[in-house]
Amino acid sequence: MKKLYLENLGCSKNQVDAETMLNLLAEDDYIRTDDPTEADVMLVNTCGFIESAREQSIESFFSLHETNPQAKILLTGCMAQRYAQDLSEELLEASAIFGNRDLSKIREVVDRVVNGERVVETYAYPPVKEEVYERNELLSFPGSAYLKISEGCNHRCSYCAIPLIRGSLRSRPMEMILEDARRLLDRGIRELNLIAQDLAAFGTDTGDGSSQFMELLKRLVALEGNFVLRLLYIHPDAFPPELPQFIVENPKVLPYFDIPFQHAATSVLRSMGRTGTKESYLALIESIRSTVPGAVIRSTILLGYPGEDAQAFAELQDFLKKAQLDWMGSFLYSREEGTKAFGLRGEKDHDKAHTVAAKYQKKLEALQQPITVSRLEQFVGKEYDVLIEEKIQEEDLAIGRIYSQAPEVDGLTVVMGRDLVPGSVVRCGIRAVKGLDLEAVVLERVDG
Structure with missing residues (x-):
């Protein structure tokens, strides 16, 4: 038996990819170990969303290589997909650079590496009906699993590199999603966390271009078993107006809404490529809470985007005071090559704005924490x-x-x-x- 160590970084979508690769390699008799010093092969499943995530990926790579220099070490995932050639030239210690589009090729790549070849491959996506998602070992805590319903994104927000990394929207066939869900429920999963870049966009890349998300939800709640569905990531500008009432009528869907507003100042939102406003987002929050008893709303805020000045930040603070979000996370704008926002300012101005944004972030955290504590008191x-x-x-x-x-x-x-x-x-x-x-x-x- 050969031993495999996995370092999984990044988001839940990356985790599903890692679980899929583990399953494929298990078919070649690779057994996962939690001790990198025992490994024959190591995978670093990288994140490439923003600069800090890439830095973490590189640090993990070198730390593992130093821990076990004899093992074959492969860079996989988002950063490997986006920067394959650069990484190949700069990280000579890497046995392979493998992207994230055709995961079924991981067995072939590992076999080639074990046989002494250095591999750099970023395969194209296979036809959607041929994509593999079978998973045996889950990296979540017991009882919970992620269920990916689509890949890529068509929104093209000006700051976001996801379409550059994972491509345009690719909705999984509904029957494949349902079969994936059945397999997870059969093994005792009690919480299915639906994930995508935007759940509500599901199906808009097929047929007449209309969303099929609500139909998918109807099919999922009809599955037998004692389980709940959690919906993660719904774009606020494409929020299904019928969703809150559907949740009221279908208790299998948790009244938990993850809506990444990103900002509230109209000038910033427009430059980001978003159509909402502070007022429309507050109205959406009010609509959800007035319809769904016990509704919980989480959001993400992006700070330091080009054009965010003191007035825009003041608007954002006012929004958070009025929104009274249950949970709020934030991150700092990363200047990503290939995105529309990249040319909005130069590197020097970006560095200055980053320093200001870091201060803004601390102010937001100080503002949000007592709101979250107050919201928790309801329980x-x-x-x-x-x-x-x-x-x-x-x-x-x-x-x-x-x-x-x-x-x-x-x-x-x-x-x-x-x-x-x-x-x-x-x-x-x-x-x-x-x-x-x-x-x-x-x-x-x-x-x-």
Whole structure:
């Protein structure tokens, strides 16, 4: 048996790719190890979205190579796809550079590397009906899995390199998604997290160009089993107006809305290529909350975009005060070659703006934290199902999540109780807010 070490970086879509590659390599008798010193082959599944993510990918590569210089080490994923030739020339230590479009080729590439060849390949996408998504080992915590419904994006936001990396929108055939969901449910998954660059865009690249997302949701909620669906990433300018009422009528879909507004100043939004306004986004939030009891709204904010001045930032602050988002994440603008925004300012001006944006980011975090804490207070004194993720060793404690907490990005729920099994669901009473987390006590076992 050959040993394989995987370092997976980046977003949940990258994770699905990593799980797919693990499954393919397992067919060639590669067994994953958590110890890089034992590995015969190492994969660094890179992120290439912004500069800081690429830096992390390179750091991980060199750290692993230093840890085990005898192993064959491959760069895979988004950065490998976008910068294959540059990486090939600059990282001579890399045994292979492998993109992220035809994952089925990973077995062939690894075989060639093991046989002494240095490989640089960024294959084209195969026909959508031939793409592979079978997964055996999941990298999520027990009970939860990501379900990718499409690849790429057609929105072409001016700051975003995703279309350069993953191409235009490619919706998976609906029957393939449903079969993927059935396989996950059959193995005991209780939370399916639907992911794409924009869920609502699903199907707009086929047929008459209209979205098929709501039809997909109807088909998914009709599947048998005790499970919930979490919807991640819905573009605010393409938000399906019928979605909130659908969620009210279909409790399998969690009342959790991940809507990346990115900004609120009209001048910035227009330059980004977005059609919304602060007022339309506030109206969307109000519409969701007035329709869906207990609705939780998460968003992402981009700071430092060209043209963001003090007035634009003041508008953004006003938006956040009025929006009262449950969760808010932020990141700093990265000047990406090939995007429309790249030429809006030079490198020197970008560096200056980056420094200002970092200060803005701290101000936003200080503004948002008490809002999040206040929003969390609504859960205290009530009962919720908690998906247990981790057992705390030698203590009657476990870490889990209620419906308002998405994997990895939101706070957690600390559960007091005995014999709590990761992957199981327990009914809990929420006792307190601790920082950005919740504290709960077990009331009854739902399953497991």
